[in-house]
Amino acid sequence: MPPKFSTGKEKLLGDEDEVLQAVVLADSFNKRFRPLTTRKPRCLLPICNAPLLDWTFESLALAGVQEIFVICRSHSEQVKNAIAYGFFLLFSAEKTYTFASESRWSKPGSGIKIVPIMTAKETFSPGDAMRDIYTRGLVTGDFVLVMGDLVSNVKIDEVVKAHKERRKTNKDAIMTMVVKESGSKHRTRPTGNSSIFVIDPETSECLYYDAVIGYPPKTVANVPREILAEHPEVEIRNDLLDCSIDVCSVEVPSLFQDNFDYLDIRRDFVHGVLTSDLLMKNIYCYVAKEGYAARVQDTKSYQSISKDIISRWTFPLVPDNNHPGGEVYEHRQGNKYIARDGSVVLARTSRIGNNCLIGPSTQVSDDAQIISSVIGRNCVIGAGTLIDNSYVFDGTTIGPGCIVQQSIIGSGVNIRENTRISKGSLVADEVVVGPNAVLEPFQKLSKKRADGDDEDIDSEEEDLEFDEELIKAKLGTDSNAIIWPRDPPDEDEDEEGIENYKNQRFMRLGDDVADLAYSDEGSLSSDEDTDLSDSDSDSDMYPGTLPTSSTTSLTLESSVVAASDAVAVSEFQAEVTQSLERAFAEGHSVDNAAVELKTLRMASNVPLLRVREAVIAAIVEKIEIVEGGGIPQRQEIAKVINRWGPLIDKIGGVDAVETVTLLQSHCAKSKRLPLFPQILVALYQADIVEEVDMRKWHANPASKGEGVAPGPMKDGLRKCWDVGAAILEQLNQQESDSEEESG
């Protein structure tokens, strides 16, 4: 239940009919812009010299939104101040904020009410933020949900209208996603985080959603067959740019509340709603034919959106008109934008290439070259310096003779003479680099923190170790910077899904991901080979076509992973044995033992097969060998199996064929080999293994010991298999007997 938190406001809203509300999630919930975002939230980073959040507000204002809730988490004070007092220029080392003007948004005439909402630090995902919205009871009707890094000129009001129209006939239409046609290889379409939509072309209902990440490369998209039952003809679209503009109905936050495991809006919520058999809710797509909308979700899209703005895709939101920062630029031929107030100083021999934007009061010295870049306010570009495809924030000084390529330079940075910043580098605010330093590609720098700095600190930043001497040598004698580790793959490998290191590379500025893109094809083809091996006739036709260098590197990695896996597995087996011994000794119930095993499995993340293997091994070893065999032995086996056999099927899945195979392979190497037939029969009698399963096992060539090196193991397997054959034979006879009897 939502608390009666804002009854007054609700009354107010009730009076004004149809107030269009928007919720802006002004936090990225990821760290792709680190270290630029260590002291500033991402939504306040400038793009084309205006903070991202301002672009978002401008986009929403175009759509006629009247009330905006801004959900902020990290650096929330800054966001709040920015909304209240206007966006500040931050370029002095003393951290005094110089306010440009009072915020346009907080003026009474703006017609928009912006309410910053500070959410808890524990809000780790958009899903958490939605739950927060629900508990606070913020929204009262249909609302527009956007991210705080949106640049758009899509007519969202039309989407809202379409959504409301649909709601009149279909109460279950809870959400409309705005997507934009773009083509699969569009520069603004993120390779590392794109999606497949299956849409009914008639109603534009979204029937299926699948997220696609760049690495590990997705090979197949699984479209559920059942959607064809109701929709005989659907469209599969892999060419849509997800704008992350959603028109949601009021029940969307409550759905997040009910399903507390929803984290991401797309991958969890949309996917969950569409695949759920219970919710029975519909989600629709609005395919924007015209207009522009994109999110600055990583450094690569930062670059492409900057370029899109400069090449005027976002019209009417362009630097020379409606610039969200309130500045006025002169639009010159070749999409050059120079601040109009006459404060820019361009030396006569300096060269400004096409598609550039130069902020007010910036000086460009002799022979400096600026190519496809954005320079902030109050910057100084030294003589002979080359700035290529880079983004320089306000108040930065770049000394003479420097080269800056495909990088983002924060505000108040001082790059001393003859420094080279290679592609993909991110230099955080107030860093001093140089002189004569050379940054390696994809280097990340931030300013060393003074002691007693009480601003909220990125916890990871504290952990950074640095060697002052080394930094001095690398970054020049005057540097105050620390070097961030360049994501070592082995450390981040455990991050799954979209945030894994390799996938992040698709989102990195300046990274063309040539090697990964190639291995994508390679792995596809290796998959292909297995496809072909079904057809034995031609698998040996072209033996030498495949392995590429990149695939070999991949296999190397996987072997490393396999080795570490092996350690984990053996540890796990030891633990299972212990826990089972305890269970045997203390006489736990089967259910309790199963729960314990499940927990163990979760903790060590091993496949079910291993659990089964361990359980079967433990049970077999539990059986005591009775001297002389015979009936006492059989009784002993029956006792153990009846007591503990059910555990095999309780550990999380039933696969009797596997059970028999594992039993066989365990017996083959154990001294309880002679007991195999009796155990198998006991399992059969306890209904843990059916006759069909035994037949399947028996039919499998691997059970015969094929593919196993000759030795005692193979002999054991073979013996078991022969015994199995005898048992099956007996069963056959019994069956035919009984048939005869009945017939």
Next chain:
Amino acid sequence: MDLGVATSEPVAREFLAVVLAGFGNELVPLTSNHGAEPCPKALVPVGNKPMIDYVLSWIDQSGIKNVLLICPAIHRAAISHHVHSDLPTSFRVDVQTYDESPDGSTGTCTILRHFSSRISEDFVLLSCDFIPPPSLSLHTILDKFRTESGTDGSIATACWFEATLPDKNAIIEDWGSLPPPTPIVWEENTGTLLYIDSADDSDRNSEELELRMSLLSKYPRTKLSRKYQDSHVYVCRRSVLDLVKEKRHFDSFREEFFPWLCKIQYQRVKRERYGRMLIPPNDDGTLSVALNHSTLQNKLHEKPQLQPSAAEPSEPPSPTEADSGIEPASLRIGVVLHQAADGFATRVNTVHSLLDMNRRVLSQTTYSLPVDPKSRSLIDQKAQISSDTIVGDSTQVAERATIKKSVIGKHCVIGKMTKIVGSVLLDHCVVEDGAKLDGCILGRGTKIGAKAEVSRCVTQAGYEVDAGETVKNEKLDVSDWTALDDEDDEDEDDEDEDDEDDDQEEEEGKDESESE
């Protein structure tokens, strides 16, 4: 139009039509043997015309003059007789046979491999059971293939039609189930068939369709539908046949080979492996060289220089570079989709569709009774025959028989006071006095006893329904042929003497009419 006059062919043949006529196991019991005599599927009539006539005349209209008709060896006599005598042949039909037992399933790929030496040019592979809609000509499909194989290296063109499913109520379960729909994925703009959901695929994953990402990234906007059915019309390059020969494990062309062929379009390894085989490099040589020497092409190859200072001095591309820059052949599979709104199409491969197609033929024809006076005189004046009925030649209809919405074959005998509604009677059926038929398909030479009531049944050739019997919703097979052997011989004799019988019948008819 007498095209037969031109005996010599100055131009090399462009296409060879390969028509496959099988046993028609799906049409059992209509295609079950009539005694020792086979009832080939190709000759099962639709609107009193053997179904193969529809396909053959469709081919004829498209200008293809050479047909390779492949049928089981035991059908050869009947089919060959039909094709060479009954059809007005302006084109050459080469009837070839393969040995096969009806139950042993020799796949279409096997057959193609066997006859590959006889196919020396691009070919059109058809099935004898496709009834093409009047609005769709084979020409359309051929033209699409011609254009695309010439311009971007398409290897085949298929044709799918929107299937109109019969009403749930109309389906008689005992007649066998309808084949499940086959979902396909295609790109609409270029008409490219990308994925056919084969039976193997649905076995492997019955919950989900597995679409390769390489498909989706190469063709980002595609459609997926289960509305369409394969018409089994494939226009293929000759080189496709080489591939059929190589991939020996494929059995069915439609169910296995073609879905696999679609995958070559977007799977890199398959492209590399089979691309050269499907389109030999010298094949498109002349055109592309010409294109390279055009000024337009050079401009296209120049990459826009975004960073003039950083880039190396640009050189004009050398001819060799330009050559290597040619887009590789697309190996595309074109598809022509025929919408239901533009005319009904079907494959007569189930008993349901046979009945359905017959009814549709009826709704389109205004012609009902035989025109020639001799046959006409056999139909009693007092018989009520509605205009949406076709009655074949030499069929005798007695007085006060009522026939509605039905197709009556040749040489049938319809007794007095009979009532036939919505049924299809093949040739030589006998319906005795007072019998009632509703929604039935009677195989050749079926006998319905007096006052029997049969509704929604399908019978094997030579089946006899006893007088007064009532049968509903069944497939009626002649269960034990050995027991009927004697009668059988008689039957055959009867057939030999058909003409005489006819004469007698005519006489009888005359007698009757005279007596009135």
